Amino acid sequence: MRRSRFYYLVRIQYLGFRYSGWQQQPDRLTIEGMLVKTLKFILKDTKFKLLGAGRTDAKVSALDGVFELFVEEKELTDLNGFLLLFNKNLPQDIKVTEITPTTADFNIIQHSKSKEYVYLFSYGEKNHPFCAPYLTNVMEELDIELMINAAKLYEGTHDFSSYTARLRPNAKVVRTIDFCGIGPNTLIKASFFPNTSYALTVRGQGFMRYQIRMIMGALLQVGMGNLCIEDIKASLIPENNIKMTTIAPGSGLLLNEVNFG
Structure with a gap:
């Protein structure tokens, strides 16, 4: 029987x-x-139709975004040619890097094993304006070592209800973070970047809306001395009913990798 739908990653x-x-929005x-x-x-x-994995917020970028494309009735027989045509008609700030056939059994949401996000930031003297799309700048001094120690507290399985802007009914708030760490930024470099910049890397199967940006916001508050290690520990205990309020800007965050195992 002739196939009526074709699937591509x-x-x-x-x-x-x-x-x-x-996410597609009217007039946006x-x-x-x-x-x-x-x-x-x-x-x-x-x-x-298409279905994305790791839907990003406003101003958030991706080095490895992914979506599933469902094409009705017509198979894409020349994938290299289609890739070339797709890129030719997309704007300069979007690039398709790969398209591969998949099957009806594949589910881009359920089969995603892990996602890695990276948040780039610097502190001190205000950055060159060209840094704005990639790098968040904090002009106050930051205690990076304290932030490094605080970041490790997010690893493991925790209740992250304090780290989302709007808690929806029946939301899955218990999440597992496989890795959370701060180190030198080696991911993106440019001549106009400051001499030193940093990267928060967070890896896990899935995250709530604003979760990464609120983790970054809390760590920046730790670095500035407005929060301490004990505050971070307390925020991961739901009975304390602590609401973290700082959401780091979207423009420092990027989706770095999506793995399907």
């Missing part, structure tokens, strides 16, 4: 600075919206 990179996040420029607009143009009358 698509990996992309994008600079999120001018976008209102991944979004990554998903731009992908849909471009696919409508190159696929003509062929019906399709």
